[in-house]
Amino acid sequence: MTRKQRRLVLIGSSLGVLALAAVLVLSALKDSIVFFNSPTDVVEKNVQPGSRIRLGGLVKPGSLQRGDQLAVRFEVTDGNRAIAVSYQGILPDLFREGQGVIAEGMLDTGGGFKADSVLAKHDENYMPKEVADALKKQGHWKDDAGKKK
Amino acid sequence: MIAEIGHYALVLALGLALIQSVVPMVGARLRDDTLMGVGGPTALAQFAFVAVSFTALTACYVGSDFSVTNVFENSHSAMPLVYKFTSVWGNHEGSMLLWVLILALFGALVAAFGTNLPATLKANVLAVQSWIAAAFYFFILMTSNPFLRQAQTPFEGRDLNPILQDLGLAIHPPLLYLGYVGFSISFSFAIAALVEGRIDAAWARWVRPWTLMAWMCLTVGIAMGSYWAYYELGWGGFWFWDPVENASLMPWLAGTALLHSAVVMEKRNALKVWTILLAILTFSLSLIGTFLVRSGVLTSVHTFASDPTRGVFILMILVLFIGGALALYAWRAPVLKQGGLFAPISREGALVFNNLFLTAACATVFVGTLYPLALEALTGEKISVGAPFFNLTFGPLFVPLLLVVPLGPLMPWKRGDLLGVAQRLIGAAAFALVVIAVTFAATSGGPVLAPFGIGLAAFVMAGAVTDFIERTGLLRVPFATALTRARGLPRSAFGTMLAHSGLGISALGIVCASTWGVEQIVSLKPNAAVSLRSYDLTFDGMVTRQGPNYSETIAKFTVRQGGAVIGIMEPAKRTFPARQSSTTEAALLTRGASQLYLSLGDPADDGSVAVRLYHKPLVLLIWLGAVVMFLGGGLSLSDRRLRIGAPKPAAKPAMQPAE
Numbered sequence: 145m146t147r148k149q150r151r152l153v154l155i156g157s158s159l160g161v162l163a164l165a166a167v168l169v170l171s172a173l174k175d176s177i178v179f180f181n182s183p184t185d186v187v188e189k190n191v192q193p194g195s196r197i198r199l200g201g202l203v204k205p206g207s208l209q210r211g212d213q214l215a216v217r218f219e220v221t222d223g224n225r226a227i228a229v230s231y232q233g234i235l236p237d238l239f240r241e242g243q244g245v246i247a248e249g250m251l252d253t254g255g256g257f258k259a260d261s262v263l264a265k266h267d268e269n270y271m272p273k274e275v276a277d278a279l280k281k282q283g284h285w286k287d288d289a290g291k292k293k
Numbered sequence: 294m295i296a297e298i299g300h301y302a303l304v305l306a307l308g309l310a311l312i313q314s315v316v317p318m319v320g321a322r323l324r325d326d327t328l329m330g331v332g333g334p335t336a337l338a339q340f341a342f343v344a345v346s347f348t349a350l351t352a353c354y355v356g357s358d359f360s361v362t363n364v365f366e367n368s369h370s371a372m373p374l375v376y377k378f379t380s381v382w383g384n385h386e387g388s389m390l391l392w393v394l395i396l397a398l399f400g401a402l403v404a405a406f407g408t409n410l411p412a413t414l415k416a417n418v419l420a421v422q423s424w425i426a427a428a429f430y431f432f433i434l435m436t437s438n439p440f441l442r443q444a445q446t447p448f449e450g451r452d453l454n455p456i457l458q459d460l461g462l463a464i465h466p467p468l469l470y471l472g473y474v475g476f477s478i479s480f481s482f483a484i485a486a487l488v489e490g491r492i493d494a495a496w497a498r499w500v501r502p503w504t505l506m507a508w509m510c511l512t513v514g515i516a517m518g519s520y521w522a523y524y525e526l527g528w529g530g531f532w533f534w535d536p537v538e539n540a541s542l543m544p545w546l547a548g549t550a551l552l553h554s555a556v557v558m559e560k561r562n563a564l565k566v567w568t569i570l571l572a573i574l575t576f577s578l579s580l581i582g583t584f585l586v587r588s589g590v591l592t593s594v595h596t597f598a599s600d601p602t603r604g605v606f607i608l609m610i611l612v613l614f615i616g617g618a619l620a621l622y623a624w625r626a627p628v629l630k631q632g633g634l635f636a637p638i639s640r641e642g643a644l645v646f647n648n649l650f651l652t653a654a655c656a657t658v659f660v661g662t663l664y665p666l667a668l669e670a671l672t673g674e675k676i677s678v679g680a681p682f683f684n685l686t687f688g689p690l691f692v693p694l695l696l697v698v699p700l701g702p703l704m705p706w707k708r709g710d711l712l713g714v715a716q717r718l719i720g721a722a723a724f725a726l727v728v729i730a731v732t733f734a735a736t737s738g739g740p741v742l743a744p745f746g747i748g749l750a751a752f753v754m755a756g757a758v759t760d761f762i763e764r765t766g767l768l769r770v771p772f773a774t775a776l777t778r779a780r781g782l783p784r785s786a787f788g789t790m791l792a793h794s795g796l797g798i799s800a801l802g803i804v805c806a807s808t809w810g811v812e813q814i815v816s817l818k819p820n821a822a823v824s825l826r827s828y829d830l831t832f833d834g835m836v837t838r839q840g841p842n843y844s845e846t847i848a849k850f851t852v853r854q855g856g857a858v859i860g861i862m863e864p865a866k867r868t869f870p871a872r873q874s875s876t877t878e879a880a881l882l883t884r885g886a887s888q889l890y891l892s893l894g895d896p897a898d899d900g901s902v903a904v905r906l907y908h909k910p911l912v913l914l915i916w917l918g919a920v921v922m923f924l925g926g927g928l929s930l931s932d933r934r935l936r937i938g939a940p941k942p943a944a945k946p947a948m949q950p951a952e
Contacts, residue, residue, distance in 0.1 A: 150636070150637065157646075161650060162653060165656055165686070168685060169657050172681070172685035176678070177678050179676050198677055210897065214894070232814075233894075235894070235895065237876060
């Protein structure tokens with residue numbers, strides 16, 4: 145093989161692998177990403193039951209109920225709307241009423257949310273960043289409701 | 294007083310760094326030995342001053358000097374002494390100080406041990422190293438000064454984040470930083486080569502030990518972080534594809550590629566331009582990792598209090614260094630002479646294959662990690678990219694890579710014979726097939742892909758053994774001859790075998806633990822029993838105990854197997870009053886390489902407690918594999934060729950000493 149042919153093989157195979165990676169990435173991005181929504185988003189964007197989302201907000205104080213077999217129910221609120229979440233399992237250490245939480249799962253047909261994982265990952269202000277942003281958005285929306293919207 | 298000394302020392306280090314970033318480079322340009330000679334002593338002095346600064350902060354922590362804001366916010370007088378040491382870097386400011394300490398350490402090491410480097414190369418490397426250092430000294434002094442005092446001295450500190458009060462903090466960050474920052478040396482060498490416009494095989498030989506050292510530290514640093522998350526976070530997982538984890542995985546993947554391409558460059562004088570690019574990319578990914586973790590764009594246990602100015606500052610450093618380096622690369626790389634022809638089927642070809650797939654895998658991790666950030670910045674839409682994405686992208690790219698691992702070392706340089714190599718691997722392949730068949734038979738009805746995963750891991754390990762057999766002629770020549778040949782083999786050959794088998798060991802652990810791990814969540818009353826696989830556990834009751842700065846509730850479990858008691862497990866919940874937070878302490882029972890894992894949930898009012906039980910088969914192999922890779926790297930590093938350093942540059946072959 146000449147130098148040129150060898151280089152062509154090299155460049156060709158590099159492009160091949162890159163294309164393979166790109167195809168994998170694009171197809172995975174289509175199916176396996178999860179959108180973050182606040183309770184208000186869920187209503188406004190009309191999120192359909194059965195599609196996987198992350199629901200974030202504050203655990204509404206006084207809403208936590210424990211049932212049998214480690215079943216728990218609590219409400220997630222952003223100050224504007226609240227959605228009832230049901231979950232079965234152990235809540236994380238950092239889970240508290242009145243503090244930020246992210247639940248991943250699907251809406252059920254009754255308007256509730258069935259979570260299969262609950263995260264309370266946050267910095268020392270007890271607020272996941274996404275939740276803080278969502279609340280700010282809500283707060284902002286309320287403040288300027290008369291002026292902007 | 295001590296804090297002020299530390300602050301002052303850091304300012305002096307900055308001053309030295311500024312001198313070192315200009316003078317040696319001007320010297321190299323003018324071929325002035327005196328100016329070039331400035332680099333060495335300033336690098337050593339810089340390290341000394343940063344060390345003074347770091348020691349001062351440590352002294353503030355050990356002495357619980359709460360007039361220093363940083364100490365007040367992250368320490369507590371009742372904390373055990375070891376955590377007072379580790380909490381120095383258990384916060385943003387201190388961890389950045391550790392970062393520059395290691396950066397200065399590497400600069401000093403080059404100054405001290407780079408005696409056989411050509412003077413101009415050494416001067417340029419030290420100057421580039423100092424650019425990075427200066428940028429980060431500025432960053433610390435302007436936005437993250439750990440030595441700031443507060444007007445009133447509080448009586449007690451706010452305590453370190455309880456999750457960080459663990460021995461993991463003593464090991465994981467320093468090792469990880471040794472890895473991250475260690476790649477700065479390969480970066481500096483690459484930039485120096487571009488500035489000089491000259492590069493040869495000797496360059497690769499100088500760069501390799503530094504890259505190898507950084508890679509080794511990063512390997513165990515990541516493994517240690519993974520094990521820490523496994524036992525501390527209480528979810529029983531070893532890898533979450535969390536952006537912060539990905540931030541350390543990306544430099545590792547690029548660094549692994551760099552390690553392999555540097556071999557081609559050293560041995561065959563080929564792939565020069567590519568190796569330089571990889572060296573730049575690897576450290577750039579380290580910088581991006583630092584940015585992701587330190588800027589507060591992500592929320593995780595690694596993110597301490599965030600301050601937007603810091604993010605902007607690190608982003609500026611990032612843009613400056615990565616953009617600058619790539620621009621320099623685009624401008625100067627065409628100057629570098631290409632060399633070393635090879636056929637596609639050859640050792641070089643195999644290493645190119647390795648590089649292609651490693652960088653492609655790295656790119657998918659990069660997209661998966663940064664896409665959510667980019668999307669949020671552009672559209673405001675928030676998404677999360679998790680394990681499913683990476684299983685679909687990273688997985689398929691890593692499988693061919695593992696398949697080729699055993700082929701590479703058996704392939705001759707320049708021109709190889711795929712059939713011949715395949716013949717030599719028949720034994721390994723047969724072994725892998727038997728393993729697949731046995732696993733299938735043993736787990737009939739189970740997951741279909743897992744036996745293939747195990748077979749692949751077995752193939753990688755058997756490949757390493759084949760490599761040994763082929764090199765020594767074992768089984769073909771008399772045993773004594775094989776032994777003599779084995780003694781004669783360079784240590785780096787053993788290093789390769791060891792590191793590759795470590796990869797197989799980790800792969801085996803990952804497949805087994807994630808496929809056949811079982812999980813059970815139950816609510817138990819005292820004296821109740823629960824079984825998991827062949828283990829029977831009885832919940833004996835709860836005990837409370839007082840720790841130095843926490844109180845803990847311990848659930849006692851007696852574990853029996855076949856009626857015989859094999860251990861007591863005590864998962865606990867700790868409550869830290871200073872931060873009013875609690876942590877879950879998982880209990881682990883190790884049987885061979887498998888583990889039984891218990892973690893506590895919330896106790897209910899009726900005296901029952903929620904418990905998560907896991908059985909993780911062969912889970913320890915995941916981290917053991919990383920340790921084996923580390924040892925392989927170490928063996929390679931101790932190779933005589935690397936220890937005695939590189940020969941004189943290829944430009945003067947006549948001067949080469951007969952070694």
